[in-house]
Amino acid sequence: MSGTAHPGLNLGASDARAHERSETPVFGFWVFLMSDLIIFGILFAHYIVMTDARAFGPGPAQLFDLKSVAAQTSLLLASSYTYGMASLAMKHRERIRPVALWLIVTAILGATFPGLELRDFANMIAEGGVPQRSGYLSALWALVGLHGLHVAVGLVWIAVMLALLAVRGLSNRTKTRLLLLGLYWHFLDLIWIGILSIVYLGGLA
Amino acid sequence: MARQATDPIFGRLDWSVTPFDDFLAAPSIDEAVASAAAAAVPLGALAVIAVLTWKGLWGALWRDWLTTADHKRIGIMYIVLAGVMMLRAVAEGFVMRAHQVTALDGGVLSSEHFAQLFSTHGTIMIFFVATPLVTGLMNFAVPLQIGARDVAFPVLNQVSLALTASGAGLVMISLVIGQFGTGGWTMYPPYTSATFSPGPGVDYWVWAIGISGIGSTLAGLNIAVTIYKNRAPGMRFLRMPMFTWTALCTSIMMIYAFPALTVATAMMALDRTLGFHFFTNDLGGNMMQYANIFWMFGHPEVYIVVLPAYGVFSEVSSTFSAKRLYGYNSLVIATMAIAVISFTVWLHHFFTMGQGARVNAAFGIATMIIAVPTGVKVYDWMATMFRGRVRLSVPIIYLVGFFFLFVFGGLTGVVLANPTIDYQIHNSQFLVGHFHNVLIPGVIFGVLAGIHYWFPKAFGFRLHERTARVGACLWFAGFVFAFLPLYWLGLMGMPRRSATYDNPAFEPVMWVTAGGAAIVVAALGVTVWNFYASTRDRAALACPVGDPWDGRSLEWSVPAPPPAYNFYALPQVKSLDPWTIEKAEGAPYQPADAYEDIEMPRPTSLGVVIGGAAFAMGFAVTWWVWWLAGVSLAVIAGAVIARAFVQDTTRTIPAREVEAAHQKVLQQARQIRAVDRDDEIAPANLGHAAPEVPA
Numbered sequence: 001m002s003g004t005a006h007p008g009l010n011l012g013a014s015d016a017r018a019h020e021r022s023e024t025p026v027f028g029f030w031v032f033l034m035s036d037l038i039i040f041g042i043l044f045a046h047y048i049v050m051t052d053a054r055a056f057g058p059g060p061a062q063l064f065d066l067k068s069v070a071a072q073t074s075l076l077l078a079s080s081y082t083y084g085m086a087s088l089a090m091k092h093r094e095r096i097r098p099v100a101l102w103l104i105v106t107a108i109l110g111a112t113f114p115g116l117e118l119r120d121f122a123n124m125i126a127e128g129g130v131p132q133r134s135g136y137l138s139a140l141w142a143l144v145g146l147h148g149l150h151v152a153v154g155l156v157w158i159a160v161m162l163a164l165l166a167v168r169g170l171s172n173r174t175k176t177r178l179l180l181l182g183l184y185w186h187f188l189d190l191i192w193i194g195i196l197s198i199v200y201l202g203g204l205a
Numbered sequence: 206m207a208r209q210a211t212d213p214i215f216g217r218l219d220w221s222v223t224p225f226d227d228f229l230a231a232p233s234i235d236e237a238v239a240s241a242a243a244a245a246v247p248l249g250a251l252a253v254i255a256v257l258t259w260k261g262l263w264g265a266l267w268r269d270w271l272t273t274a275d276h277k278r279i280g281i282m283y284i285v286l287a288g289v290m291m292l293r294a295v296a297e298g299f300v301m302r303a304h305q306v307t308a309l310d311g312g313v314l315s316s317e318h319f320a321q322l323f324s325t326h327g328t329i330m331i332f333f334v335a336t337p338l339v340t341g342l343m344n345f346a347v348p349l350q351i352g353a354r355d356v357a358f359p360v361l362n363q364v365s366l367a368l369t370a371s372g373a374g375l376v377m378i379s380l381v382i383g384q385f386g387t388g389g390w391t392m393y394p395p396y397t398s399a400t401f402s403p404g405p406g407v408d409y410w411v412w413a414i415g416i417s418g419i420g421s422t423l424a425g426l427n428i429a430v431t432i433y434k435n436r437a438p439g440m441r442f443l444r445m446p447m448f449t450w451t452a453l454c455t456s457i458m459m460i461y462a463f464p465a466l467t468v469a470t471a472m473m474a475l476d477r478t479l480g481f482h483f484f485t486n487d488l489g490g491n492m493m494q495y496a497n498i499f500w501m502f503g504h505p506e507v508y509i510v511v512l513p514a515y516g517v518f519s520e521v522s523s524t525f526s527a528k529r530l531y532g533y534n535s536l537v538i539a540t541m542a543i544a545v546i547s548f549t550v551w552l553h554h555f556f557t558m559g560q561g562a563r564v565n566a567a568f569g570i571a572t573m574i575i576a577v578p579t580g581v582k583v584y585d586w587m588a589t590m591f592r593g594r595v596r597l598s599v600p601i602i603y604l605v606g607f608f609f610l611f612v613f614g615g616l617t618g619v620v621l622a623n624p625t626i627d628y629q630i631h632n633s634q635f636l637v638g639h640f641h642n643v644l645i646p647g648v649i650f651g652v653l654a655g656i657h658y659w660f661p662k663a664f665g666f667r668l669h670e671r672t673a674r675v676g677a678c679l680w681f682a683g684f685v686f687a688f689l690p691l692y693w694l695g696l697m698g699m700p701r702r703s704a705t706y707d708n709p710a711f712e713p714v715m716w717v718t719a720g721g722a723a724i725v726v727a728a729l730g731v732t733v734w735n736f737y738a739s740t741r742d743r744a745a746l747a748c749p750v751g752d753p754w755d756g757r758s759l760e761w762s763v764p765a766p767p768p769a770y771n772f773y774a775l776p777q778v779k780s781l782d783p784w785t786i787e788k789a790e791g792a793p794y795q796p797a798d799a800y801e802d803i804e805m806p807r808p809t810s811l812g813v814v815i816g817g818a819a820f821a822m823g824f825a826v827t828w829w830v831w832w833l834a835g836v837s838l839a840v841i842a843g844a845v846i847a848r849a850f851v852q853d854t855t856r857t858i859p860a861r862e863v864e865a866a867h868q869k870v871l872q873q874a875r876q877i878r879a880v881d882r883d884d885e886i887a888p889a890n891l892g893h894a895a896p897e898v899p900a
Contacts, residue, residue, distance in 0.1 A: 024357050028430040031460060035422055038464035042501070046468075046483075046494055053489030055482075131481050135489030138481040142472065160846050167850065177849070 015172070022176040029180045033187050040191050043143040044198060051203075053135035060203030063129045063140075065120060069200045072116050073192065076151075079109035080189045087182050090175060096165050099178070103165075106185070107158045110151060117148050144199065147191050154188060157181050216829035217405070222383045234313045238300060243381045272808035274359035275769055276344050279366050281663060283341030284656065286366075287334045288733075290373055294329040295729050297322050302687070302722035306715045308705045316704035320387035321406070323702050325376060327390025328410060331506065332417055333373045335644065338652045339513040340369075340424050343452040346659060347428055349760035349767065350446045352437025352776045357430040359806040360854075365424040367816025372417025375823045379409040383827075386410045389702060391503070392473070394484035394495050399477045405827045408477060412823030415470035418463050425459025428452055437759070439778035443537070446758040447523075447530060450537050451516030454544040455509050461548070462505035469498045478826065496558060500551035508547040511643070512540060514651020515582055518607065521600040521654050522586040524754050526593025527882070527897040529782060532585040539578035539585075546575045556624045557631055565624040572622035576615055583612060594897060596882060598754070599673040603654035606681045607646050614642025617692065635695025641688045650680065653732070661753045661892070665765040666746040670886040672735040679728035686721025690714045748892030750874045755882060755894035757782040762793070764870050765892055770803045770858060773867035788896035794874040796867060800860040807856050814844045 086102035093099070124130075131141035161181060164174050211217050220226070224243045228236040257263055270278055301322050304314045314322070348356055356362050379385045386406035388397040397407045432453045436445070445453075473495070475481040482490040523530040530536065552560065552568040586604065595601065617639045621627050630636065661667045694714050699706060739746055751765035759776055760767075762784045774797030780786050787793045822837035824830075879895035880887070 024430060024434045027434060028357060028426060031426050031430060035426065035460045035464050038461055039468055042465055042468045042498055046472075046498070049494060050489065050491065053491060055487075055489040057488075131475075131479070133482075133488065135482045135485075135491060138475070138483050138490075142475065142481075142483075156842075156846075160849060164849060168852075 018172040018175070021172065022179065025176055026179055026183070029183055033183060036187070037191075040143075040146070040194070043139070043146060044194060047139040047143050047199065050135045050139040053139075055134040055136075057134040057137060058124075058127050058129045059136070060200075062127050063124050064200055064204060065123065066200065066204065068116055068120050069196065072113050072120075073196055075109050075113045075116070076189055076192050079106045079113070080186055082106045082109060083182055083185045087178070090170065090178055094170065096170055099170065100162055100165050103158055103162055107155060107162075110155055110158070110185075114148055114151055114155075117144075140199065144195060147188065147195055150184075150188050150191070154181070154185055157184070211829050213832070214830075216825070216831070218382070218828045218830065223381055224384075235315045235318050238314065239318060242296075246377055246380050268808065271813055272363075272810050274355070274363050274806040274808060276348050276356045276359065276362060277663065277767065277771075279362050280341045280343070280345030282366055283337045283344060283369070286370055286373060287337040287341065290329050290333040290337075290376075292729070292733075293377070294326050294334060295726060297326040297329075299722045299726050301326065302715070302719040304704075306712070306719045308703070308715070309709060309712050310705065310707055312705050314704065317387060319704035320389075320702070321385045324387055324389050324392075324410070325379075325385045328385075328414070329373075329376060330644075331390055331510075332414055333369070333376065335510040335648050336417075336421055336506075337369055337373075339455065339510050339648070340365075340421065342513055342517070342652060342655050342659070343428050343455065344424075345663060346655075346760060347449055347452045348431060348435065349662070349763070349771055350449045350758050351432060351435065351440050352759050352772060352778060353431060353435035354770050354772065354775075354803065355435075355806065356427050357434055358427050360809055360811055360848075361423055362427050363809070363812035364815050365420040365427065367812035368420025368423070368819055369417045371816045371820035371823065372413040372415075372420070374820050375409055375413035375416070375827075378824065379406070379413075383409070391499060394473065394476070394492050395486045395490070397473070397477075398485050399480070400485070408474075408827040409823075411470050411474050411477065412827055415467060415474065416819045416823055418466040418470065421459055422463040422467070425456040425463065428456035429460060432456070437772075437776050437778055441778075443534070444778055444781050444783070447519035447533070447536055447540075448513070448516035448758075451512040451519070451540050454540050455512045458505045458509045458512075458544050458547065462502045462509065465498050465502035466506075469495060469502065472498075474826070493558065496555050497551070500554045501548075503554065504551040505547045507643075508543055511647045511651070512543065514648050514655070515540070517600075517651045517655035517658065518586055518604050519582075519589075520758070521604055521658055522589040523782075524658075524756055525598055525601040526590045526595045527755065528589055528593035530585070531588035531591075532581075533781065535581055536585050539581040542578040543575060546571060546578075550575060553622060553624075553627070556627045562624070569622050569624045569627075573619055576619050576622075579615060583608065594882065596885060598885065599657040599668070599670060599677055600654040602674060602677045603650040603657075603680075606677065607650050610646035610681070610684060611643060611650075614639060614646060617642060630695055632701055633695035634691040634699045634701055637701045638688050638691030638695060641684075641691070645680075645684050645688070653677070653680070658754070659760075661746075661748050662751065662760055662765050662767070664740075664743075665749055665751075666739065666743040667748055667753055667886070667890070668735055668739045669742070669746070672731060672738060676728055676731040676735060679724055679731055683721050683724030683726075683728050687718050687725055688721065690717050690721075745888045748890060750877050750892035752784075752894045753890050753892045754885070755788075755896060757785040759784055761894075762787070764873075768866060770805055770863070773797060773863050773870070774800055785896070788894070794871050796864075796871060800864040800867070802860050803858045803863060804855045805858060807854055809848075809851075809854075811844060811848055815841055818844070 082102050082105045086099050086106060089095075089098035089102055129137055131138045158181065161174070161178060164177065168174055224236065224239040228240040257266060270282060273279065300314075301319065304312050304319060307313050312319070344356070344362065348354070376385070383405040386392055386397060386402060386409065388402065388407060388410075392407060392410050395401060432445070432449060472481070472483040476483050476485060476490075482488045484490050484492050484495045486492075519530055519536060550568055550572045552564065553572045556565050556569070587608070617635070621630065621636065621639055657668055657673055694711060697708070697710060699708070699711055748765055751763055751767070752761040754761070759778070762776070763772060776783065784793070818837040818840040822834050822841070825833035825837060874893055877891045877893045878889070879893045880890045881895040882897060884890050
């Protein structure tokens with residue numbers, strides 16, 4: 001492989017042309033994620049600024065359920081592991097079945113995450129923690145909600161990839177898309193670790 | 206906030222939303238102006254539809270333009286879009302100046318109407334004139350300059366344009382249906398919150414800017430990735446033309462600055478539509494957060510639009526002086542420095558909003574520092590012209606105008622950068638003078654220079670030189686009379702955005718600026734007229750060989766207009782100014798050693814679908830037509846997913862065909878006489894340059 005090839009490509013053993021062709025989309029998607037990161041970065045900064053803007057409304061102590069957050073964290077990290085297995089299966093097994101199976105496992109784990117998150121949101125609403133209540137809660141819902149929205153989009157994307165695998169098989173274009181989805185899925189972990197540390201652990205510390 | 210009951214089908218739309226019924230109910234000059242402007246939109250659209258139908262151009266428009274993924278055509282469409290929007294925004298500027306001569310203790314327009322005018326004027330000029338103009342130039346020129354066949358993501362490019370166009374459409378339709386916000390182009394809350402501005406006006410702004418902002422982020426991403434990944438063999442970073450360098454810096458800035466705008470508009474939408482408390486007065490909302498987030502985008506935006514103009518001036522100063530660009534490396538470093546420092550100065554937009562002396566001092570110093578790399582550039586361009594064989598062609602006339610006028614605006618910026626002085630003159634006409642003084646001679650003159658420079662490359666014929674020179678002089682004169690008096694007004698104490706004033710001393714100055722505005726309108730008219738007149742006389746202005754200015758970079762080595770795939774064979778780049786070197790070595794226009802099959806993107810209607818749906822969504826949310834918003838969002842998602850299943854996304858042009866086309870072009874180049882620079886604007890200049898020595 002040439003020195004300019006992008007690191008971390010898992011397209012299979014020896015297809016130089018496919019590697020080269022996937023370089024631009026992968027690099028472009030990295031850039032897109034950096035841009036998306038700015039959005040999250042601003043929301044994190046905004047959340048920190050608004051920590052005390054509670055207007056006598058509920059705060060972390062009333063709203064957060066660390067057990068549920070721990071479960072969500074484990075689910076999301078586990079789903080990243082299973083996505084990694086899907087990537088390895090794509091590179092080394094070159095068969096549709098194992099890739100699809102690992103994707104389905106990822107989707108199940110991933111879908112449980114927003115399920116728990118929605119339950120948390122419902123509890124927050126029951127406690128009076130709606131985003132319209134205070135500047136703090138607006139910031140909280142925007143940050144955590146945007147992450148949840150990203151996970152939901154990721155789940156739709158996994159469904160589309162399963163359909164593509166069924167219709168088109170493991171073509172080079174499908175493989176490239178799986179690479180991008182992998183970047184996206186791991187990126188969401190990264191954001192979640194930030195949310196866990198700053199919003200949940202930071203809020204209850 | 207409790208929302209009033211609305212119709213499930215039409216939301217808050219009803220028959221009272223156009224300005225026409227207000228005019229009929231109570232005729233006045235104010236309402237007549239609003240109605241005439243509102244009538245201009247559907248009439249203009251009807252006129253365009255009529256011409257297209259009459260000339261039978263619908264098929265060509267759809268096939269060759271709306272569905273194309275060709276970066277050159279997309280670039281041209283960006284510029285046409287910006288041109289149409291500019292007609293409106295310049296007209297608004299003129300109406301405001303005309304109003305202000307009558308505004309001593311009153312005025313013909315209502316203050317509400319005047320506030321809408323300065324809000325739309327600023328919004329359009331920044332987001333739908335300056336930004337698409339530079340995006341269009343980058344789209345057109347960058348792939349040609351780096352020896353690429355297209356941008357990295359041609360279909361995404363089309364989608365970016367469509368999103369920008371749908372934002373522009375929302376601003377246009379606000380003239381007819383409802384009204385626009387009155388909070389200025391920055392739309393500061395809490396004035397623009399649902400409490401104080403409950404109507405649809407601010408929502409129009411939020412969605413127009415939000416949608417087009419995403420388009421700009423994606424456009425920046427595309428251009429940056431193109432420059433990183435699609436350069437021709439041998440095109441190292443320090444061999445890239447200066448315009449490509451500025452495009453690289455601008456697109457990186459777009460990637461990092463526009464997300465802040467996306468966040469600011471999304472938060473504003475949540476505040477207004479769902480009752481969140483990001484920026485409200487009550488329940489812990491904090492307006493300062495808006496000022497910070499908005500200007501984290503807003504300041505880099507200034508440099509996003511001006512850097513490509515600097516790039517054009519770099520190309521122009523060297524080409525029309527027949528000299529290598531002076532201080533290439535220093536220009537690269539200065540460009541990069543500006544791109545970085547521009548992210549550290551945003552706070553100077555609100556020195557007076559209470560963050561204390563230390564913070565203000567830090568940002569004031571950063572603001573003064575950013576003037577230094579710009580100064581480096583100005584000296585480099587002057588040194589490039591020094592002892593060159595300068596032709597005073599239109600692009601370099603704009604450069605000379607820029608030297609005098611822009612530097613003046615830059616100096617008033619350094620004045621404003623001092624927080625203590627800023628306390629006196631912020632929000633005055635002095636500020637209005639300053640930013641027009643940098644944006645018009647900087648961006649508009651730069652883009653006009655670029656358009657006159659690359660027009661022959663895009664269309665295969667030059668623009669009339671004499672008319673264009675008259676236009677340039679009118680631009681200078683109009684600018685000077687319309688905007689320099691504002692410094693004086695500001696120092697006399699006139700606030701910006703004043704619909705009316707009570708100091709009689711302002712009135713004579715208003716007459717001068719209104720006269721200047723009239724000259725600007727004339728300048729725009731001459732510029733537009735020249736496009737028409739030059740198209741009419743295109744046979745006498747033709748330059749099919751494609752090198753009318755004795756150009757230096759790769760785009761001048763291909764015919765005009767270039768083939769869809771840009772290069773018959775990818776060039777091998779060995780130095781800066783590769784085309785000049787090739788001509789100096791005496792062997793330009795040679796067949797390639799080998800030709801290969803070329804894979805090009807097929808046309809697609811994805812952009813039209815997504816742009817149309819985004820427009821419908823923005824309109825629907827503005828008017829609380831929730832079902833339509835849901836349907837539009839589903840259409841966007843469905844289109845993106847469906848696209849993943851399309852297989853034949855490219856077409857292949859066989860090598861034989863490419864070779865035959867190249868042979869034909871080479872034969873034409875051999876038959877056409879090479880002209881030297883004395884004949885540059887004569888009909889004999891068919892685009893075959895007799896190169897100047899030395900290179």
